[in-house]
Amino acid sequence: MELPEKSLMRRFETCGLDIRDENWILNNVIDDTDFKGFGQYEKIFYVYLGKIDNEKEMKNYLEDLNVVLYRTEKEVEKMYNRLEEIKKEINGTKPSNTKKKTSLKDVEKPLQVKRLKKDFIDVEERIDLTNNIYVGFIINPEVKTDDFILKVERLLSKYRRYKLTYNKDDKIIFGDIEVNLKNLNSTT
Secondary structure: OOHHHHHHHHHHHHHHOOOOOOOOOOHHHOOOOOOEEEEEEOOEEEEEEEEEOOHHHHHHHHHHOOOOHHHHHHHHHHHHHHHHHHHHHHHHHHOOOOOOOOOOOHHHHOOOOHHHHHHHHHHHHHHHOOOOEEEEEEEEOOOOOOOOHHHHHHHOOOOEEEEEEEOEEOOOOOOOOOEEEOOOOOOO
């Protein structure tokens, strides 16, 4: 049972899961793997999705998943470091209270603080999205998955942010979002 990728991507899109492109903050985490990235911005989570049609692909995904988790943690660490840098910049750019002649630098400082506060909020929002990442697999039902699922669970158990999901009964569930995989070849 090979699922048509175009139909699958459209099904995810109609369920509110937006496919991420090369401009996505975590693109470099998955760009050399077979995972696809999705974002759900109302429910605030990301998805790393894999599609497995045979046992060989399971081995590839396990290897990829290990590096994807490592890279994600590094990216999140960079985001937290950026928040600290912004805090320091904000504290360093506050205008002084001394009564002296106003210079162009003094006028620019409030604009810098405003820009830095916006940057801070943007980074915080990215971090919020990375707090919940589903690692999802759409697996051919003819492929035996028990060992694979156990290995994935073991890898994910080292971290709080990841949740495993995979297709059961022609659907895959991300929290309260259910993606129906039945009749993917049809235009429904």
